[in-house]
Amino acid sequence: MVSPLVLILRLTLPLILFFLFQKQRTLKNKALPPGPRGLPIIGNLHQLDNSSLYLQLFELSKKYGPIFSLQLGLKPAIIISSPKLAEEALKNHDREFSGRPSLIGPQKLTYNGLSMSFSPYNQYWREIRKTFVAHILSSKRVSSFSSIRTFEVKQWIKKISSHASSKKVTNLNEMLTSLTSTIICRIAFGRRYEDEGVERSRFHDLLNEFQAMLASFFVSDYIPFLGWIDRLNGMHARLDRTFKELDKFYQEVIDEHMDPNRDTSNGEDIIDVLLQLKKNQSLSVDFTIDHIKALFMDILLAATDTTAATSVWAMTALIKNSRVMKKVQEEVRYFGGQKNFIEEENIKKCSYLNAVIKETLRLYPAGPLLVPKETNEKCSINGYEIPSKTMVYVNAWAIHRDPEAWKDPYEFYPERFISNNLDFLGQNFELIPFGAGRRICPGIHMALASLDLILANLLYSFDWELPEGMTKEDIDTQVLPGLTQHKKNPLYLIAKNYNNGN
Numbered sequence: 001m002v003s004p005l006v007l008i009l010r011l012t013l014p015l016i017l018f019f020l021f022q023k024q025r026t027l028k029n030k031a032l033p034p035g036p037r038g039l040p041i042i043g044n045l046h047q048l049d050n051s052s053l054y055l056q057l058f059e060l061s062k063k064y065g066p067i068f069s070l071q072l073g074l075k076p077a078i079i080i081s082s083p084k085l086a087e088e089a090l091k092n093h094d095r096e097f098s099g100r101p102s103l104i105g106p107q108k109l110t111y112n113g114l115s116m117s118f119s120p121y122n123q124y125w126r127e128i129r130k131t132f133v134a135h136i137l138s139s140k141r142v143s144s145f146s147s148i149r150t151f152e153v154k155q156w157i158k159k160i161s162s163h164a165s166s167k168k169v170t171n172l173n174e175m176l177t178s179l180t181s182t183i184i185c186r187i188a189f190g191r192r193y194e195d196e197g198v199e200r201s202r203f204h205d206l207l208n209e210f211q212a213m214l215a216s217f218f219v220s221d222y223i224p225f226l227g228w229i230d231r232l233n234g235m236h237a238r239l240d241r242t243f244k245e246l247d248k249f250y251q252e253v254i255d256e257h258m259d260p261n262r263d264t265s266n267g268e269d270i271i272d273v274l275l276q277l278k279k280n281q282s283l284s285v286d287f288t289i290d291h292i293k294a295l296f297m298d299i300l301l302a303a304t305d306t307t308a309a310t311s312v313w314a315m316t317a318l319i320k321n322s323r324v325m326k327k328v329q330e331e332v333r334y335f336g337g338q339k340n341f342i343e344e345e346n347i348k349k350c351s352y353l354n355a356v357i358k359e360t361l362r363l364y365p366a367g368p369l370l371v372p373k374e375t376n377e378k379c380s381i382n383g384y385e386i387p388s389k390t391m392v393y394v395n396a397w398a399i400h401r402d403p404e405a406w407k408d409p410y411e412f413y414p415e416r417f418i419s420n421n422l423d424f425l426g427q428n429f430e431l432i433p434f435g436a437g438r439r440i441c442p443g444i445h446m447a448l449a450s451l452d453l454i455l456a457n458l459l460y461s462f463d464w465e466l467p468e469g470m471t472k473e474d475i476d477t478q479v480l481p482g483l484t485q486h487k488k489n490p491l492y493l494i495a496k497n498y499n500n501g502n
Contacts, residue, residue, distance in 0.1 A: 031385040033078060035069035036060065041223060043071030050217055051481030054368035057081070058398040067382055073222025075101070077391035078381075081398040083405050083430040088381055089392065090429070090437035095121075098438045099374035101391050104218045104230075108243050109210065114294035116442065117301070121376060124285055131283060132295065133442050135273055142446050144267075146344060148186045152179060153453050154341055157461050164495040169467050173312050173490040176454070180308040181207070183450055188299050189253045190269040206242075206249055210297075211305060213242050215482045250293040270299060302443050305484045306366035307450050312487050313364035314356065314455055317412045319464055319493060320472045324414060328356050332460045333498075342460045347452050353459075355414035357451065358431070361424055363412060364477075365433035368397035368485050373439065396432050397485075405430035462495040 038044040048056055048070075057079050060068060066082035080086055089097045098121040100106075106118040116132060119125040135141070156179045163170045181204065182192050218235055220227030230236050256262060257271045264272075274292045281287060318325040331352045336342035347353065373392040378385065401409040407416070422428045425444065426436035434441040441447075458464075466472070470492075478488040 031383075032076070032387075033067045033069045033382075033384045034064050035071075036064070038071045041073070041226075043073055043222075045073055045222060050215065052479075054395055054397045057369070057393065057395050058401075061395070061398055067384065072391065073219075074224070075222050075391055076387065076389075077393065078384075078386060079393045079395060081395045082402055083399055085382055086394055086399055086432060086436070087429040090394070090426075090432075090435070093379045093381065094437040096376050096379040097373050097392055099376045101221075101372055101374040103221045103372075105213050105216050105239060108239055109213060109246065110297060111290040111294045114291050115298045116295065117298050117371060121438070127283060127285065128291075128295070129442060131277065135277065136270055136299075137442050137446055139445060142449050145187045145446075146449075149183055149450055149453050150341075150343070152183045152186065152192075153457055156454075157341070157457055160458075160462065160495050161497055164462060164497045167494065169492050170495055171490050171492055172315055173308075173487060176311045177204075177304075177308045179454065180311070180450060181304045184300065184304045186269070187446075188270045188296065189257070190266055190271075191253075203249075206245055207300065207304065209242050210246060211301070211482055211484065213239055214301075246297075247293065250296055251289075253296070254289060254292065271296065299443075302441065302447070305486075307447050307454070309366045309484050309486045310357075310360060310364065310451055311454050311458075312491055313485075314360040315458065315464070315493070316475060316477065316487060316491055317360055317363065318356070318459075319466065319491075320475055321412050324356065324412065325459075325464070328352050328414075329459045329463075332456050336456075336460045340461075342456050344449070344453060347456045350456065351418070352414065353452070353456060355417040357448075357455065358417045358422070358424065359412060359414040361433040362400045362406075362431055363410075364485060365396045365400060366484050367433070368395070370394040370396055370432070370435050371439070371483070394432070394435075396435075399430060399432065402430065461498055463498055465494045465496065467492055467494055 036044055036047065039046060058081065061079065061081040067078060067080055067085050070077045070079065080089055100113070100118055100120050102113070102120070107113055110118045113119045114124075116125065116129055119128070156175070160170055160175065162168075185191050185203070216235065216239075218227075219229045253271060254275070257275055271292070274295060277283065278287045278289070278292060285291075318328070328350075331350050332342055332347070335346045335349045337346075370393070373394070375386055375388050375390045375392060377388045380386070400406070403409055422431055424431045424433050426432065426434070426440045429436060434444050466474075475491070476489055480486045480488045
């Protein structure tokens with residue numbers, strides 16, 4: 001039996017060590033940016049809510065400035081909320097800010113950091129990114145999937161057209177999520193779950209749980225000696241269960257592709273490319289099945305979630321702004337001519353549509369907080385000394401609303417992009433929905449190819465109205481918790497077929 005003295009020592013020793021650590025850290029890091037005072041052990045964790053973290057950090061930036069610090073348990077963190085400081089961090093100190101914190105959820109789900117998104121900044125990450133961009137995300141490869149995108153969007157337009165003919169209300173959240181997942185499933189592994197009932201439900205449930213676990217809070221990440229709480233509340237069991245289900249799904253897909261009798265008449269998909277890389281062993285690392293699974297995860301997460309969310313936000317903004325809706329529809333219908341479908345080559349001519357998409361990404365970035373970074377080594381930002389192993393949050397949502405960078409920052413006004421060359425490719429730090437620097441999202445062009453085609457044809461084929469009894473003021477912009485900013489309440493609209501004169 002444990003004596004009371006030993007029990008007291010076990011309980012108090014971690015606290016004593018923590019206070020000594022805190023005292024030493026404070027003495028060393030006097031030059032850290034200012035920030036709210038935290039509590040012993042937990043720091044500022046009790047002040048933060050994961051469901052609206054970017055909004056809370058935005059409010060704190062009003063008080064403490066465009067760069068401020070937090071103490072997340074035992075982890076120091078800084079938050080960047082202005083274009084100028086984003087440029088300093090992601091351009092001038094890009095290498096030092098290219099790390100990733102080792103967090104339990106992402107580490108487990110990415111086979112110990114084998115994905116591009118969550119890998120630490122090292123030789124493996126540099127090589128795998130270079131290879132991935134060259135073989136999977138190149139312009140040539142993205143173009144090769146054009147027929148898949150076109151086919152699936154056409155099928156989807158037919159479904160909405162049937163809604164229009166029967167005056168049925170369309171749930172755009174549901175329809176767009178279904179479409180984008182179907183497109184990426186066909187591109188990634190040659191399957192479409194649209195009409196497969198149980199299998200479709202299983203896939204979407206897996207995807208939702210995967211996203212939830214990536215964004216989940218684990219006490220162990222911030223206060224390791226209290227990690228037993230994660231086991232007590234079931235977080236570890238849930239993570240293990242999710243990982244096993246995902247791993248089983250990945251393995252089924254890979255086994256299908258390794259079957260010598262598999263039908264390959266539909267062309268090469270992304271899993272085929274990754275298996276070929278493994279077979280050739282052209283990389284300096286020992287490229288394994290686990291690497292393929294982790295990179296497969298990157299594709300599913302980045303391409304499905306963000307495209308659906310951005311499409312919904314674009315339609316939300318347009319239905320609330322009839323002037324912009326009319327103007328962008330006139331443009332796509334002009335370039336679409338008398339056809340039933342506007343093709344990718346004609347969409348490229350639509351400069352106002354491009355401005356609408358930029359403005360949507362500005363006001364409603366799919367990832368309002370860029371994926372957390374971690375400093376690889378000590379560096380100086382805006383006169384502050386940032387230690388190595390400091391977590392870094394770049395608040396894109398706040399940057400996109402900076403009144404010093406944007407006139408009328410809360411207004412949906414696509415014209416702001418007509419007379420300038422502002423873009424979201426990582427060179428203009430007032431607009432960074434995909435990030436910037438070394439860790440910028442490499443799948444921008446693949447995501448935009450689907451987004452352009454979907455949105456253009458939504459606007460080309462249909463006129464849109466609110467359901468009876470609803471007004472523009474009834475459409476909210478609340479968001480769901482998670483890494484991706486999804487509209488909380490579904491967007492219900494009534495489509496009217498444009499080409500048949502209804």
